[in-house]
Each structure stands twice: as structure tokens, then as C-alpha cells.
Amino acid sequence: MLLKIILNRIKNQRFFATLMIFNAIITAFICCFSYGVYQNYAQKIRDGEGKKVVINSLYSVADKYKDVKYADQYDMDDEFGSEFSSITAKSLIDTLMALPDETKNAIDYVNCQATMEDSVFQLNFYDFHFKPTNKGIVAANIDKNQFTDEEYLNGEKVVRVGSSLYTDKAINITPATVRWQSEGGRQISKNEKELSINNEKYKIIGKTNNDTSGFRIIIPFTSLASDTPIRTSADIVFYKNVTYKQVEDIKNAVAEIMPDKAEVGDVSFIKTIEKDYYKTIIGIALLMSLLSGINLAMLYTFYIENDKKRLSILRLCGCTKNRSIMLSLFEIVLLTTPFFILMQVLFQTIIIPKLAKQFPYMEEVFSIKIHIILFAFYLLISIIIMLILLQIKMKKNKIKEGLS
Amino acid sequence: MNYVLKFMKRNILITLLQIIQLSVIFVVIAFMISTINYRMQYYTPVKDILSTNGALVDVAATGSNDYMTDSGILKKFPKVTNITGVKFGNLLSGDDSYNYYVYDDKIIDQVPLKLDKGDISTLKKTDKNYCLITHDMKYDVGDEIALQEPDEEDPEKYRDIILTVAGIISDNQLIYGQMGCGGDYRNLYCEYRSDDGFEPFIIVSDNLTKKLKMTAVYSDYVVLNYPKDSYDKTKLIQKLSEDWATYQYSTDEMRENSKKYIYEELYTIFPIIICVMILTIFTAIIANAISSKRNLKKLGIMYLCGSTWKKCIRLSMSNSIIIGIVSFIISMIVLHIGKLTFWADTTVTLGSWQIISCITIMLIYISISMITPFLMIRKVQPRDVLKSE
Numbered sequence: 001m002l003l004k005i006i007l008n009r010i011k012n013q014r015f016f017a018t019l020m021i022f023n024a025i026i027t028a029f030i031c032c033f034s035y036g037v038y039q040n041y042a043q044k045i046r047d048g049e050g051k052k053v054v055i056n057s058l059y060s061v062a063d064k065y066k067d068v069k070y071a072d073q074y075d076m077d078d079e080f081g082s083e084f085s086s087i088t089a090k091s092l093i094d095t096l097m098a099l100p101d102e103t104k105n106a107i108d109y110v111n112c113q114a115t116m117e118d119s120v121f122q123l124n125f126y127d128f129h130f131k132p133t134n135k136g137i138v139a140a141n142i143d144k145n146q147f148t149d150e151e152y153l154n155g156e157k158v159v160r161v162g163s164s165l166y167t168d169k170a171i172n173i174t175p176a177t178v179r180w181q182s183e184g185g186r187q188i189s190k191n192e193k194e195l196s197i198n199n200e201k202y203k204i205i206g207k208t209n210n211d212t213s214g215f216r217i218i219i220p221f222t223s224l225a226s227d228t229p230i231r232t233s234a235d236i237v238f239y240k241n242v243t244y245k246q247v248e249d250i251k252n253a254v255a256e257i258m259p260d261k262a263e264v265g266d267v268s269f270i271k272t273i274e275k276d277y278y279k280t281i282i283g284i285a286l287l288m289s290l291l292s293g294i295n296l297a298m299l300y301t302f303y304i305e306n307d308k309k310r311l312s313i314l315r316l317c318g319c320t321k322n323r324s325i326m327l328s329l330f331e332i333v334l335l336t337t338p339f340f341i342l343m344q345v346l347f348q349t350i351i352i353p354k355l356a357k358q359f360p361y362m363e364e365v366f367s368i369k370i371h372i373i374l375f376a377f378y379l380l381i382s383i384i385i386m387l388i389l390l391q392i393k394m395k396k397n398k399i400k401e402g403l404s
Numbered sequence: 405m406n407y408v409l410k411f412m413k414r415n416i417l418i419t420l421l422q423i424i425q426l427s428v429i430f431v432v433i434a435f436m437i438s439t440i441n442y443r444m445q446y447y448t449p450v451k452d453i454l455s456t457n458g459a460l461v462d463v464a465a466t467g468s469n470d471y472m473t474d475s476g477i478l479k480k481f482p483k484v485t486n487i488t489g490v491k492f493g494n495l496l497s498g499d500d501s502y503n504y505y506v507y508d509d510k511i512i513d514q515v516p517l518k519l520d521k522g523d524i525s526t527l528k529k530t531d532k533n534y535c536l537i538t539h540d541m542k543y544d545v546g547d548e549i550a551l552q553e554p555d556e557e558d559p560e561k562y563r564d565i566i567l568t569v570a571g572i573i574s575d576n577q578l579i580y581g582q583m584g585c586g587g588d589y590r591n592l593y594c595e596y597r598s599d600d601g602f603e604p605f606i607i608v609s610d611n612l613t614k615k616l617k618m619t620a621v622y623s624d625y626v627v628l629n630y631p632k633d634s635y636d637k638t639k640l641i642q643k644l645s646e647d648w649a650t651y652q653y654s655t656d657e658m659r660e661n662s663k664k665y666i667y668e669e670l671y672t673i674f675p676i677i678i679c680v681m682i683l684t685i686f687t688a689i690i691a692n693a694i695s696s697k698r699n700l701k702k703l704g705i706m707y708l709c710g711s712t713w714k715k716c717i718r719l720s721m722s723n724s725i726i727i728g729i730v731s732f733i734i735s736m737i738v739l740h741i742g743k744l745t746f747w748a749d750t751t752v753t754l755g756s757w758q759i760i761s762c763i764t765i766m767l768i769y770i771s772i773s774m775i776t777p778f779l780m781i782r783k784v785q786p787r788d789v790l791k792s793e
Contacts, residue, residue: 015693015697019690019693019694022686023686023690026682026683026686029679029682030679030683033675033679037676244597275749276576276749276750276751277439277442277751279749279750279751280435280438280439280442280750280751280752281439281673281676283435283747283750283752284432284435284436284439284676284680285676287428287431287432287435288432288679288680288683290428291425291428291429291432291683291687292683294421294424294425294428294687295425295686295687295690297421298418298421298422298425298690298691298694299690299694301417301418301421301694302418302694302697302698305698355675358671358672358673358674358675359672359675392417
């Protein structure tokens, strides 16, 4: 019935229907294109604004660890770095503590790994998240619920164990790096009070918190023996984009503490002038969306004015104000939706591949979910504009005026 | 006129929407032109020197005095017809030391340089010893700075120089005369960012250095231009290497790379330009079609009252002209305020090209407003117009 009404209206109001359909097609195109351009340039800006500084080791010390399990399975040094690098736990801590206070305070966390023997997997890799403060090294915010500041600052030999390791699943858990894979762990008994890690006794203080995998074994970085080598590199992640001065501070600290053991990786700063250019294009994309929105408002105003008489008749026949508004809304949505969706499909299948060269990040940002969100956004904006205009018009015009 | 205003008043909502619509179009167009301009603005001032035979030479490592002045270079390379570069010097202020760069009148007029305060053209005035300084030097426009320069003949002696601040150089921009990279026109510019370890510096005019006998010399990149038949790359490289100066690129290479870089960017934003154009035309058509359709009945009544269709179209056109002018003024105000506030860190500028483009769009808009009612009216009898709802 409703479809019949719409078809009839398209027939009678060809001018308006044509404009609406064209508008739906162009709005769909502009929505998708603007979103793609926005994401493409926002990604370019993100790429150039690193928050991370990497301290790379200069050589491997794996020859000292020939006796550890699986040592025969990997080269001392390869394209992926080294399992036992020239950076030791102490040198890393000293480097971080040598940073000026303002740089220390700007660090969100430091992430590094170490490969060590333990009494659960024989060989295991440990992941650490910590940060330097004026007091010393403490757990980073992501690991705050694992260890207290006191445990970290005192370098206490305490350990938290993944819940899966208390079950018989432990034998199927096989930690691995690019060079080795464990044959499986052993189930930890509930009565066990201690674990042996890196030839040291660690007191079990509980299960790991928020560990979805359930097989992590975590210890404070400060509990490691000073000569424990970390794997390949350490990442220093800042809260905000890293500045030239912060990189210089890290370079100076590395040069002072471990000059022959590590170096700071290149940090590419996006040129401000390029960033400004990208921001301008993002501005164009946003303004294009705004223009599409104004076009919608314009068309809907015209639609409502044209429909005044019909709405008044409907209300005269007993239809409530809200119901007549809903009817108008539904009509417009039903008229434009197929064309909007059609344009989205065309954009995804034909236009995006053609734009891939100019906007390399555009293809990867679009998914069915994004198209649904864009469509929902279009509907929402349409409904809001329509509701506002209908309220204005219907408030002003009495039924009598509408019929005159 | 009164009738046009009355017409607009009766259609206030649509008129307002049309004004907003057209204002946004003007702003988008200004954004678009700014992005295109932005890619060209640094190339245009060096286009001529890169269009003539020659080479970019790095004189930073040479110890030879021949490379420090124009006369020295001409003595060394007699066939050179044009030398382009920025001379550098050093000034002392107490314990602080500042580099100064020398811009000639051509550079002052052509090279884009953003200032937080002041006016770059003041550098050409001779009533005082004007200079431009970076914002981190803590002086303001009009302040006098007491500086010293080592005496040319006796480096242990210092000459006093008083400079008056004519402008404050904005942070985060390309500065002409610094060593850049890219193998194209960007080699002649370097990005100035005070938080990137860039020391404060001063810019003075060439005339001022002559007047005060300041000892600025070439110490970075210099472009040497040759007559068409006199340029021999091999001989030039050989001669340069004798003094530890290095050949970087030929001007031909730099010109081609510059064009490639600029066109690559234009090629990237080409779909956006197309998109903006589609949206602009579609918006103009929608606005005018709706406006004409709404006013058709009124125009029909006017026609019956003795007015001609021509006059009716003129009314529609006057309506569009007023909307166009109001929108233009609004968009210029928005762009101006935006540039000072929320668009400060974009490349949007308000230059002649932006204004010309907006006026062109306004003319297109007015033309569409003339054509649309005509297209609608021509097949319709006034009787049918009056009968319509």
C-alpha cells in the first residue's frame, strides 16, 4: 500500500522525486568519499606522529647461553634481532633513570621481553611493562593491578601465574618466539609457593589479572638479575607524540649508559607543513559532508512545503501530528534508501579500487560495518533535519492554513 | 529591489539555507585553491632559476674563500651568469649568538614567509635597520636589539649593530635559504620548527648588509646558472671537487623532480577537486530549481499582471545576486576568522586566487539561477502555472 503511494507520488511529483533520488546518490557518494579521504589523511598524520622510540641492541650475547634449551635451533643473530641481546636489565633501567624528569613523566610505558628458563616451561619468554618515575622503576598502568609500586621499587622476587597453568591445559601451552617453541608446560600445583625463574626463587603471590590467555607468567622487571639480557630491543612509548627533545634525551642517555651496546632507532617526524596540508584536505572532506547535510535540509524544506496540503488533509481525517510526521519520514526514507545503498555498493566495488593509487589507506578503512554506520548516520541526520523542519512548519501552520 | 527583498523575506528559510549553502561552497573552494596554491607557492619563486642551465652546489664543506662571495664565485667560474643563494652571518648579543640570513628584494617580494606580527616589506625600508626575528627571541615588533659582529679585518674586535624588529617569523614553516632535501625545489627550503632543535635566527635585507658592511657569506647551497652552451657538468664537478665543494643536482633534474612532486600531489587531490565540483554544481542546481519551483506561481501572477518572463527571470537573478554577495561576505569573514583561530594550523589562505575562484563560482551560480527558471517556464503556460498547487 505504502509502496503504491510512493510510486504514485514519484509519478505525480517527478521533479521532486528526481531531485531526491539524485541527492541520495550524491550524498552517499560524498559520505563515503569524505569518510575515506578523512581516514586516509588522518592515517597519514598518525603514521608520521609516532609515540614510540625504540632502543635497539647492537649485538647478540647468545654465545653465553649455549646451554639453554633450544639454543641449537637459532642463530646467534638474525634478521629478527637477537634472543639474548647486548642490552641488559640493569643498563636499560639505568638509561631510563638517567632521563630528565620531564621526559620520564611523559613516558606511558616501556615494553621489552626476555627469554629465560623457568620451572614451568623450561624455556619461556617474559613480557614486561614498566615505566621510570622520580622514585624509580614502577609497573606501567597496564600492569598496575599485577604488582604494587613497592614490589617493583624493591625488585621483589614475586610472580603472578596465569590461571590456565593451574589446570591440565598447561601441558598443551607452548610459548614460542620466532626462534624456538616450547614443547609444553607443566601443571602447577595449588600447594606450590614458589617458582624457579632464571635460577632464582620467585614467590607466587597470585594469579595474573586480566590475562585473557591465562598462561602468562609475570614478574617485576626490577627483579631480574642485573646482567639478564633482554630480547632485541626495548620500546619506549609516550603518552603524546614524541618530540625532538625527548628523542635527544633518550639518545644522550643511551650514549652515556650503554654507548657500545645499543642505539636509538630512527624516529620519523612528520613535517608540520605536510601535516597542515593533510589537515586542510581533512577540512575539505568535512565541509563536503556539511554541504551534503545542507542540501538535505533544503530538499526536505521543499518537500514539506509541497506536502503541507496532504498533511493537513491527513490530520483532518484523524491522523495525529506525530503519525503524519512519521509517515512523511518513512516515505522519504523509502524513496532514497535503495539509491543510497546502491551508491554505497558502487563505491565499494568500482570507485574504491580506482582511487587506491591516490588514497592508499581508503580501501582498508571500509567494511560492511562502516557502510552500515554511514547509512545509519545518513538516516539519523535525515530524521533530525526532517523532524526539526516538520516541527517548525507544523507549529506555524494550522490545518486550515495548510488547506488554503 | 524592494520587491526582491520582499521576495526573500517571504522565503526566509529557503533564502537562509541558500546563503549557508553558498557560503560553505565558497569556503570549500577557498580550501581547495589553498591546497593547490600551497604546492605551487614555494616552487614559483625559484622556477626561473631552475628553468635555466646550471647546478645546485653545496659549499658548506669548502674552506676556499672563492665560494663565499659573488665575486669569488664569478672569479672561479667566469661563465656563470647568475648566482642564487642566501648568505649567512653571525651576530652576538651578550652570551647569545644568532645566525642571520640575507634576503635580497626579489626574495622578500616572492618567497612566502609567514609572520606572527609585522610586515616583511618593512625590510626594504631604509629609515631604520630593520630585521625579522624568530618568535623565541623574546622581542616584539619595534624593539631595538643591540648586537655585535666580529670585525672583518680584526676578528678579535667587535662592531656594534642596532637592529629594529620589523616582524616576528612564525614557527613551523619552510624557510628559504636553508638546506632541505628532496632533490627538487625543496632543497632550497628547510622546515623551521623551534621544538626541533632549530636555533633562533634573524633575517636582514641585502641592502642593509651593504649599508652596515656586514660580513655575510654563502655557506650552504648555491645555484649557479650558465648560458645554454657553456654548461659542462663533468668539468663543473671536477672543479668543485678540487675545493671540497660538492655538486648536488642539475637545475634540469631539480625542475623535473619539482614538477613531478607538484603534479603527483595534484593528481592525488584531483578526485577531491572533481568531487567538490560535482557537489558545487549539484548544490547550485538544487537551490535554484527549488527556488524557481517555489516562486513559479508568483512569477505566473506577475506575468498575468503585465510583467514579461524576462523581467521575472531578472527578479530571480537579482535574488541570486543578493544571496551570492551576502554569502561571499560571510564566507570571507569566516575564512578570515578561521585562519586566525580554528584553521590556524591548516594551509588555508585568503589570496587573490581564492577570491577570483569564489567570484567565478558566484557567477556560475547566478547563471544557473537565470537558466533554471527559463527552463521551467518555457514549456509551461501561465494558466498551468496558476493552476498548479
